[in-house]
Amino acid sequence: VQPTPDRAVARHPAWLPPEAFGPLGIRSALVCGTGPLVDTVVEELTRAGTRYGGRVHRHARAGAVELVLALTGADPLPPVAARLAGEVAGTLGAEGFLLDRSGHVPVLLADTPAGLLYGLFHLVRLGGSAFDLHPVERHRPALDRRMLDHWDNVDVHPVMGQVERGYAGGSIFWRDGAARNEPDRIREYGRLLAACGVNAITVNNVNVHATEARLLTDRLGDVAAIADLLRPYAVRVHLSVTFAAPVVLGGLPTADPLDDRVRAWWATATRQVYDRIPDFGGYVVKADSEGQPGPFTYGRDHADGANLLAGALAPFGGVVHWRAFVYNHRQDWRDRTTDRARAAYDHFAPLDGRFRDNVIVQVKHGPIDFQAREPVSPVLAAMPATRLAVEVQVTQEYTGQQRHVCYLGPWWSELLGFTPWGPQGRTVADIAAGAGRTGTGAGGGRTGTGAGAGRTDTGAAGGRTLPGGGLVGVANVGADPFWTGHPLAQANLYAFGRLGWDPRLDPRAVLDEWIGLTFPPSTTGDPALVRRTLHEIMDDSWRTYERYTAPLGVGFMVNPRDHYGPGVDGYEYSPWGTYHFADRDGVGVDRTRATGTGFTGQYPCPWAERYESVEQCPDELLLFFHHVPYDHVLRSGSTVIQHIYDTHFAGVEQVKTMRQRWQRLAGLVDAAVHARVSGLLEEQLRCAREWRDQINTYFFRKSGVPDTHSRPIH
Ligand code: BDP
Numbered sequence: 164v165q166p167t168p169d170r171a172v173a174r175h176p177a178w179l180p181p182e183a184f185g186p187l188g189i190r191s192a193l194v195c196g197t198g199p200l201v202d203t204v205v206e207e208l209t210r211a212g213t214r215y216g217g218r219v220h221r222h223a224r225a226g227a228v229e230l231v232l233a234l235t236g237a238d239p240l241p242p243v244a245a246r247l248a249g250e251v252a253g254t255l256g257a258e259g260f261l262l263d264r265s266g267h268v269p270v271l272l273a274d275t276p277a278g279l280l281y282g283l284f285h286l287v288r289l290g291g292s293a294f295d296l297h298p299v300e301r302h303r304p305a306l307d308r309r310m311l312d313h314w315d316n317v318d319v320h321p322v323m324g325q326v327e328r329g330y331a332g333g334s335i336f337w338r339d340g341a342a343r344n345e346p347d348r349i350r351e352y353g354r355l356l357a358a359c360g361v362n363a364i365t366v367n368n369v370n371v372h373a374t375e376a377r378l379l380t381d382r383l384g385d386v387a388a389i390a391d392l393l394r395p396y397a398v399r400v401h402l403s404v405t406f407a408a409p410v411v412l413g414g415l416p417t418a419d420p421l422d423d424r425v426r427a428w429w430a431t432a433t434r435q436v437y438d439r440i441p442d443f444g445g446y447v448v449k450a451d452s453e454g455q456p457g458p459f460t461y462g463r464d465h466a467d468g469a470n471l472l473a474g475a476l477a478p479f480g481g482v483v484h485w486r487a488f489v490y491n492h493r494q495d496w497r498d499r500t501t502d503r504a505r506a507a508y509d510h511f512a513p514l515d516g517r518f519r520d521n522v523i524v525q526v527k528h529g530p531i532d533f534q535a536r537e538p539v540s541p542v543l544a545a546m547p548a549t550r551l552a553v554e555v556q557v558t559q560e561y562t563g564q565q566r567h568v569c570y571l572g573p574w575w576s577e578l579l580g581f582t583p584w585g586p587q588g589r590t591v592a593d594i595a596a597g598a599g600r601t602g603t604g605a606g607g608g609r610t611g612t613g614a615g616a617g618r619t620d621t622g623a624a625g626g627r628t629l630p631g632g633g634l635v636g637v638a639n640v641g642a643d644p645f646w647t648g649h650p651l652a653q654a655n656l657y658a659f660g661r662l663g664w665d666p667r668l669d670p671r672a673v674l675d676e677w678i679g680l681t682f683p684p685s686t687t688g689d690p691a692l693v694r695r696t697l698h699e700i701m702d703d704s705w706r707t708y709e710r711y712t713a714p715l716g717v718g719f720m721v722n723p724r725d726h727y728g729p730g731v732d733g734y735e736y737s738p739w740g741t742y743h744f745a746d747r748d749g750v751g752v753d754r755t756r757a758t759g760t761g762f763t764g765q766y767p768c769p770w771a772e773r774y775e776s777v778e779q780c781p782d783e784l785l786l787f788f789h790h791v792p793y794d795h796v797l798r799s800g801s802t803v804i805q806h807i808y809d810t811h812f813a814g815v816e817q818v819k820t821m822r823q824r825w826q827r828l829a830g831l832v833d834a835a836v837h838a839r840v841s842g843l844l845e846e847q848l849r850c851a852r853e854w855r856d857q858i859n860t861y862f863f864r865k866s867g868v869p870d871t872h873s874r875p876i877h
Pocket residue numbers: 327328369370449453488532533560
């Protein structure tokens with residue numbers, strides 16, 4: 164059947180165009196249940212049905228159908244679903260579903276409408292194989308909270324623009340100080356999010372400026388309008404708020420978290436939010452960080468601050484995401500003892516056990532700041548009595564700014580699978596899921612130990628399972644016609660949602676899903692070649708990016724202005740605390756306990772020992788933990804200096820290959836997508852060469868060591 168054109172979708176190509184439903188080939192589906200999210204399921208199937216000549220039935224006695232989607236509690240249910248529904252009702256979870264393909268009609272069951280919606284998108288991913296005989300499968304998300312933080316400003320910020328660190332045009336929510344008012348687009352966005360499993364967003368920047376602060380009060384209507392548009396896709400809205408709100412919005416003389424007037428102000432403001440948005444998710448707070456106000460002003464700590472907001476949200480079931488990204492951004496670069504990497508742990512680990520249950524401490528994945536290679540933050544292993552969320556950057560601030568192909572799935576997969584207590588212990592994903600948490604917090608006594616290297620916790624799974632904080636990503640979407648600037652950067656958003664749902668998924672398989680859903684076979688010239696080529700270009704692209712940028716985990720050799728392109732000494736003599744300490748003898752930061760800043764001691768065993776030891780430290784993180792001479796021999800057998808030269812030459816060659824491969828797809832994929840990616844690959848190549856030349860020359864001049872292959876380095 165030839166699909167009829169669909170304007171709304173054609174304007175913004177992304178995963179799940181109508182053609183993606185084609186392989187499912189539904190001619191008659193039955194949907195049982197009621198509620199707004201069930202209506203969404205019906206609408207999705209009706210839209211597909213209209214294009215592919217099928218029908219959606221709503222009555223259990225509809226007769227012969229090819230597919231059944233039903234709430235376990237729906238009444239009546241068709242005979243094919245009734246018995247199983249009776250058996251499994253109440254066991255499928257708040258977002259889970261079950262797919263029974265053992266009979267002649269596939270039956271999808273869920274206890275909740277959200278589960279039914281996620282189940283529908285699972286069916287679309289399966290395509291034609293949804294009808295193959297198969298044992299019963301059950302699905303439920305590993306992480307309850309899968310959230311995107313939009314760093315969108317309502318007003319255009321004089322330095323950061325409409326979206327801070329945004330590389331996809333303006334905000335989809337805001338324009339020039341007002342709501343953008345493009346409901347179709349927001350709704351479509353909700354659909355994309357639901358189809359990859361994201362269930363929460365924040366609609367404004369963590370740096371809360373004057374206009375954005377007012378979203379909490381007199382501009383709440385704009386937030387409610389967004390919530391209304393996203394609700395049909397089970398996406399809950401959150402707000403970034405300023406800790407100083409009682410002063411700047413409420414006119415109080417103080418924002419002291421222990422002051423009764425302050426408490427009362429937050430209680431009232433929060434009640435008003437829930438009057439307007441009954442399913443409001445909660446607040447996100449960046450406090451005492453990079454100039455944002457916070458509890459330190461009043462001599463209070465972060466537990467006092469977070470518990471204040473948690474108290475206001477608790478009666479309504481809301482949560483506060485309190486960011487652990489707290490450090491001194493006015494360091495003396497001559498002082499080698501202050502270490503920015505230590506800061507989050509030093510501030511937060513001692514507070515473990517003091518946070519209320521509806522506080523989520525949101526921890527950046529690495530100890531510094533979203534660099535393309537960092538060790539996993541030790542905070543994640545140091546707060547067993549606290550709900551922790553892991554924060555990653557989907558927006559590619561430090562990974563090519565959506566001008567470079569850089570598929571982040573493999574990186575997040577490594578991160579989520581990392582075992583801070585060694586191979587037998589819990590993973591980062593387990594921690595984000597809440598597994599092994601040892602206490603309820605609830606603002607109890609000051610019981611935190613803050614112990615790092617010395618702690619006895621083995622990290623073994625077990626104990627009571629308390630809710631976790633989930634996975635949070637800084638969003639990469641904007642008003643760009645391709646949503647993400649680089650059309651291939653959409654895969655990062657997709658992978659973020661899918662890995663939040665199931666962190667054990669193979670990132671290549673996730674990419675494969677995205678390719679199939681974004682370039683459905685019926686829309687491309689040679690589906691097998693398209694699929695293969697996209698894998699060849701994207702699978703290893705994060706490591707390619709790493710090869711031509713800052714070496715061996717040293718990070719931050721970027722242009723300080725916009726963080727794009729090389730700036731070899733860009734931050735070296737600045738107060739931001741991000742240094743590489745390259746001199747004529749060597750490079751890297753000594754973070755050991757023996758001779759450096761002691762940061763390695765924040766890790767439990769075995770990592771404290773591995774990172775401490777220059778012989779055992781993984782190569783890719785060597786310069787994060789150690790200052791070594793240029794002729795230091797890596798575990799790979801190469802010297803540091805030769806590794807730098809080799810990887811930088813190799814990285815550029817790999818980008819050239821990417822470009823050639825993409826050319827093969829001319830005429831086989833959508834022409835506008837092809838043209839956009841082609842143009843960006845030229846820029847990636849230009850920029851990769853610039854990185855290669857500056858990094859290689861810089862280290863050649865510092866070290867005086869020639870390249871063993873005598874390639875041109877000046
Ligand atoms: C840094 C960004 C800055 C953000 C900050 C944050 O450069 O724009 O405000 O992170 O996470 O990486 O708060």
